[in-house]
Amino acid sequence: MSAPSYDDVEVGTELPSQTFPVRRVDLVRYAGASGDFNVIHWNERAARSVGLPDVIAHGMFTMALAVRVVTDWAVDPAAVVDYGVRFTRPVPVPDDETGTAVEVSGTVAAKLEDRRVRVDLTATHGGAKVLGRAQAVVQLG
């Protein structure tokens, strides 16, 4: 894989899409690694008690998955100089072996100054968007 050049990228250039599995074990591991042990991410009883349909993925876990589409494309993950999302819909994760999945696609939405581009990301779960205004600014060579 070679890093994309600013000169070769156009508005509308699509980044390779990816599908990421999300299982209960992934949430447990993320809780430990991030330090976010909020019970709604691992305890079904607690999740239901606050009106959620099931245990839900950490928003920050989904945010981490989504930017993979950008960092895998850019090659150097430090090329991401700005990254923001809105958490618009929870990702419920069933208690089985396969769990669920988040699908992520990205498109170059703008070419900026200093050889930077803005990538707009779309992350969906079961066909519905789970992130809003998910945008990364990427420094290209």
Add this chain to the structure above:
Amino acid sequence: MPIDPSFVGRSYPPTEPYEVGVEKIREFADAIGDPNPAYRDRDAARALGHPDVVAPPTFPFVITFRASRAVTDDPDLGIDYSRVVHGEQRFVYVRPVRAGDRLTATVTLESIRSAGGHDMVTSRSDVSTTDGEPVVTAYATLVVRGGEQ
């Protein structure tokens, strides 16, 4: 009762230094399922021009999440943490977090607004090295859901 917007601008003391370790970065990268060698292998990171292993873009949350407890625990704001959901998150990077960094976060209340019975509290966490080099700024918006009408 809505959160008093007059607290916008309030800053909290810098957090205790957090020393970023190679194995912590690897653990975090494993947890998000990302096999990128720049998060594990010094030679791979150096080949990209970095002095040491770098952390994934959302890694700074490990530090800013802890720091943001100053906000959620602030008795003047009176946030009911059981009603908090994460609404928005943004990182603006000066450079990537690297293994060996000693980082501290200073949290400032950026905005407080109310809409639809909910309060939206946005905090800014300026993360810098203990030598004062800025590394990343994180913006987090917490939505405090209103009670039953």
